Amino acid sequence: xxxxxxxxxxxxxxxxxxxxxxxxxxxxxxxxxxxxxxxxxxxxxxxxxxxxxxxxxxxxxxxxxxxxxxxxxxxxxxxxxxxxxxxxxxxxxxxxxxxxxxxxxxxxxxxxxxxxxxxxxxxxxxxxxxxxxxxxxxxxxxxxxxxxxxxxxxxxxxxxxxxxxxxxxxxxxxxxxxxxxxxxxxxxxxxxxxxxxxxxxxxxxxxxxxxxxxxxxxxxxxxxxxxxxxxxxxxxxxxxxxxxxxxxxxxx
Amino acid sequence: xxxxxxxxxxxxxxxxxxxxxxxxxxxxxxxxxxxxxxxxxxxxxxxxxxxxxxxxxxxxxxxxxxxxxxxxxxxxxxxxxxxxxxxxxxxxxxxxxxxxxxxxxxxxxxxxxxxxxxxxxxxxxxxxxxxxxxxxxxxxxxxxxxxxxxxxxxxxxxxxxxxxxxxxxxxxxxxxxxxxxxxxxxxxxxxxxxxxxxxxxxxxxxxxxxxxxxxxxxxxxxxxxxxxxxxxxxxxxxxxxxxxxxxxxxxx
Amino acid sequence: xxxxxxxxxxxxxxxxxxxxxxxxxxxxxxxxxxxxxxxxxxxxxxxxxxxxxxxxxxxxxxxxxxxxxxxxxxxxxxxxxxxxxxxxxxxxxxxxxxxxxxxxxxxxxxxxxxxxxxxxxxxxxxxxxxxxxxxxxxxxxxxxxxxxxxxxxxxxxxxxxxxxxxxxxxxxxxxxxxxxxxxxxxxxxxxxxxxxxxxxxxxxxxxxxxxxxxxxxxxxxxxxxxxxxxxxxxxxxxxxxxxxxxxxxxxx
Numbered sequence: 001x002x003x004x005x006x007x008x009x010x011x012x013x014x015x016x017x018x019x020x021x022x023x024x025x026x027x028x029x030x031x032x033x034x035x036x037x038x039x040x041x042x043x044x045x046x047x048x049x050x051x052x053x054x055x056x057x058x059x060x061x062x063x064x065x066x067x068x069x070x071x072x073x074x075x076x077x078x079x080x081x082x083x084x085x086x087x088x089x090x091x092x093x094x095x096x097x098x099x100x101x102x103x104x105x106x107x108x109x110x111x112x113x114x115x116x117x118x119x120x121x122x123x124x125x126x127x128x129x130x131x132x133x134x135x136x137x138x139x140x141x142x143x144x145x146x147x148x149x150x151x152x153x154x155x156x157x158x159x160x161x162x163x164x165x166x167x168x169x170x171x172x173x174x175x176x177x178x179x180x181x182x183x184x185x186x187x188x189x190x191x192x193x194x195x196x197x198x199x200x201x202x203x204x205x206x207x208x209x210x211x212x213x214x215x216x217x218x219x220x221x222x223x224x225x226x227x228x229x230x231x232x233x234x235x236x237x238x239x240x241x242x243x244x245x246x247x248x249x250x251x252x
Numbered sequence: 253x254x255x256x257x258x259x260x261x262x263x264x265x266x267x268x269x270x271x272x273x274x275x276x277x278x279x280x281x282x283x284x285x286x287x288x289x290x291x292x293x294x295x296x297x298x299x300x301x302x303x304x305x306x307x308x309x310x311x312x313x314x315x316x317x318x319x320x321x322x323x324x325x326x327x328x329x330x331x332x333x334x335x336x337x338x339x340x341x342x343x344x345x346x347x348x349x350x351x352x353x354x355x356x357x358x359x360x361x362x363x364x365x366x367x368x369x370x371x372x373x374x375x376x377x378x379x380x381x382x383x384x385x386x387x388x389x390x391x392x393x394x395x396x397x398x399x400x401x402x403x404x405x406x407x408x409x410x411x412x413x414x415x416x417x418x419x420x421x422x423x424x425x426x427x428x429x430x431x432x433x434x435x436x437x438x439x440x441x442x443x444x445x446x447x448x449x450x451x452x453x454x455x456x457x458x459x460x461x462x463x464x465x466x467x468x469x470x471x472x473x474x475x476x477x478x479x480x481x482x483x484x485x486x487x488x489x490x491x492x493x494x495x496x497x498x499x500x501x502x503x504x
Numbered sequence: 505x506x507x508x509x510x511x512x513x514x515x516x517x518x519x520x521x522x523x524x525x526x527x528x529x530x531x532x533x534x535x536x537x538x539x540x541x542x543x544x545x546x547x548x549x550x551x552x553x554x555x556x557x558x559x560x561x562x563x564x565x566x567x568x569x570x571x572x573x574x575x576x577x578x579x580x581x582x583x584x585x586x587x588x589x590x591x592x593x594x595x596x597x598x599x600x601x602x603x604x605x606x607x608x609x610x611x612x613x614x615x616x617x618x619x620x621x622x623x624x625x626x627x628x629x630x631x632x633x634x635x636x637x638x639x640x641x642x643x644x645x646x647x648x649x650x651x652x653x654x655x656x657x658x659x660x661x662x663x664x665x666x667x668x669x670x671x672x673x674x675x676x677x678x679x680x681x682x683x684x685x686x687x688x689x690x691x692x693x694x695x696x697x698x699x700x701x702x703x704x705x706x707x708x709x710x711x712x713x714x715x716x717x718x719x720x721x722x723x724x725x726x727x728x729x730x731x732x733x734x735x736x737x738x739x740x741x742x743x744x745x746x747x748x749x750x751x752x753x754x755x756x
Contacts, residue, residue, distance in 0.1 A: 031556075032284060032536060032557075033539045033540050033543050034540075035284055035285045036285050036288060036289065036433060036434065037540065039285050039433035040433050040478065043430075043431045043478060044477065044478045044479065049433065051283075051284065051325075052325065052326045052327065052328075052355075053284075053326065053328065054327050054328040056327075056361050057327060057359045057361060057362060060358060060359045060360060060361075061358060061359065064358055073555075073556065074557065074558060076582055077558070077582070078328055078329070103554065103556075106554065106568055107556075107561045107564045107565065108564060109561060109564075110561060178547075179547045179548060179742065180544060181544050181547055181553065182540065223739075224739045224743075225548065225735075225738060225740075225741075225742040226544065226547060226548045226738050227544075227548065227734060227738025227739040228735040228738075229735075230479060231477075231479030231481075231483060231735060232479060232480075233479060234479025235475075235477030235478070235480050236477075237477075237479075238431065238477040238478050239477055284536060287536050287537045288538075288540060288541065288685060288686065291686070292685050295682075295683045295685055295730060296683060296730045296731065302607065302610065303535075303536065303578060304535075304577065304580075304607075304611070306578060308613050309579060309611045309614060312611045312613075313611065316610055330580055330581070482731060483729075483731030483732040483733075483734065483735060484731060484732070485731060486729060486731025486732075487727075487728045487729030487730070487731040487732050488729075488731075489731075490683065490729040490730050490731070491728075491729055
């Protein structure tokens with residue numbers, strides 16, 4: 001592992017400050033289950049979400065956004081038509097975008113689409129191990145990054161970010177995050193929000209995963225179960241500051 | 253400002269009592285992000301929500317409802333087809349309806365549709381300042397009401413209701429309401445519920461905004477952030493009574 | 505009433521243990537309002553939800569699932585096309601499925617579809633009294649079960665399960681469950697999860713209703729209203745064990 005020079009708690013805190021100062025707009029083409037929680041996560045973080053998937057509206061919303069999330073959950077016709085329209089606008093304007101190919105391991109049509117979208121060079125690919133295996137045939141994150149020519153945020157018990165050259169592990173989080181639907185999907189939107197304020201995708205991904213994981217572990221320590229985790233998580237995300245990040249970040 | 257004779261805390265409390273006694277059905281054509289929270293807000297208030305947007309079903313649900321909400325968020329084909337069907341039923345039966353043209357300032361197609369729907373004379377138009385500016389070219393609420401020939405509930409740090417003749421400011425609420433997705437959208441559904449039990453649209457709007465804002469400020473005082481705000485808000489709405497309204501209402 | 509030999513608190517607790525050990529996948533074709541809460545209920549219970557309604561994806565997700573939920577809320581074209589595709593896969597593989605014909609009393613097209621789906625022999629039909637009346641002309645649960653040739657879970661202040669031969673009443677729950685949207689819908693998903701681990705549909709339904717109702721009454725006792733009910737309910741479901749079930753089950 002080469003590490004990622006320049007990433008530490010102070011960097012993550014500064015990136016969060018920049019995000020809150022700029023209040024980036026993040027347009028989310030995401031699944032039906034995740035829409036509401038994702039919007040609340042972005043608001044708690046300090047960004048402005050928009051969520052329409054209507055093909056007639058997606059170009060205008062993408063044009064007005066600072067970053068784009070393309071999440072492949074609940075992939076119906078409307079979403080399928082909206083995605084290339086949003087990507088055309090994002091590509092023309094040089095806007096960063098995150099691809100989150102959820103459950104590609106469960107749906108062959110979704111996996112095919114994910115491969116096509118990878119060819120459009122997402123600024124960041126967010127995957128878990130099962131999804132990465134479905135896309136690449138099981139290579140570990142750094143090798144997969146080379147094969148896919150993509151920057152990867154691989155989430156799991158320990159998160160890993162890699163751009164094929166640099167890589168970094170992030171070890172914050174809490175098991176209850178896996179007991180709440182759409183936490184991973186909302187995490188993808190957080191990565192997009194950080195891409196809007198940090199031009200280096202690897203550093204943006206590391207900051208986003210750090211902030212997300214730290215809020216998760218604070219909430220996990222307070223919660224009595226997956227129900228009370230949700231409000232505690234949004235509160236923690238909203239209250240996060242440099243001191244908390246410095247005390248809790250585990251990265252290397 | 254002319255004020256709105258007849259509106260005070262006692263009126264708002266009585267309107268809420270009538271609502272809880274009648275348990276009105278409110279059919280909501282609303283956006284995907286807001287559906288669940290809106291339904292929970294209506295239930296906590298004392299109304300019965302229905303939320304289908306399927307064109308085949310919308311006429312029967314509208315016919316069985318006491319009021320209708322038309323919210324333009326996430327405006328896909330299905331919603332686009334459902335709206336006129338619902339309005340035909342509502343117009344034929346004289347049912348009150350609220351138009352909430354969310355984000356018309358972000359989407360030209362949505363703004364065009366909103367102007368068409370204004371021509372169908374909503375009982376109440378719910379907007380924020382940016383949306384009103386997109387619709388009217390920036391007139392303030394009372395003048396805009398005259399131009400649009402509409403009763404307007406203009407929401408913001410201070411809410412304002414106007415029917416072009418009478419107007420009223422309502423100064424309850426809490427900044428955390430802006431940090432939770434779909435609070436404004438759910439507020440539109442609350443206005444529809446009050447229109448079902450109060451024939452004067454301006455007084456119904458004032459009562460709805462008062463109840464919503466007071467629940468928001470109670471929740472805001474209890475919450476530790478936007479996450480714990482949501483359960484506290486629904487609890488406060490459910491527990492609201494004449495005494496609380498009298499102690500907290502700021503209107504004039 | 506014949507009762508249901510073999511059902512008691514120890515049986516319900518053992519069924520829950522089996523569910524948590526097996527971690528069944530439950531594919532949910534459910535309404536837009538219920539998707540997120542249903543997914544969280546399944547996760548808190550110990551199952552894995554998937555929620556896509558896209559016809560292209562539904563066969564693969566159903567094939568990979570251990571049980572299926574078909575909920576007729578917000579019945580748009582996409583859901584209408586997805587349902588028979590999922591049922592074909594479920595029938596071919598002998599997978600259990602639950603039919604939840606929500607609001608058939610409000611929508612004639614939905615009632616017609618529900619009757620067609622009943623002809624495909626759901627493993628379990630979940631209804632409330634108004635929905636059952638719309639489907640059967642008002643027969644009580646056991647008689648309706650004979651007429652419909654279906655196993656029925658009839659939910660209300662007191663729940664009843666029947667297969668036309670055996671029947672059982674379950675008297676857990678809390679009034680706040682009726683003040684939170686999609687609790688009934690999420691309950692249907694819980695029944696599907698128990699069908700994945702218990703081959704006798706009546707016993708599976710009884711266990712599911714018992715677990716759901718007990719979690720509801722624990723949450724109801726802790727909550728200050730419908731808002732705080734939701735996190736408390738998910739926490740209670742997640743924490744449920746044999747001792748709690750034995751102390752609280754009211755069935756007979």
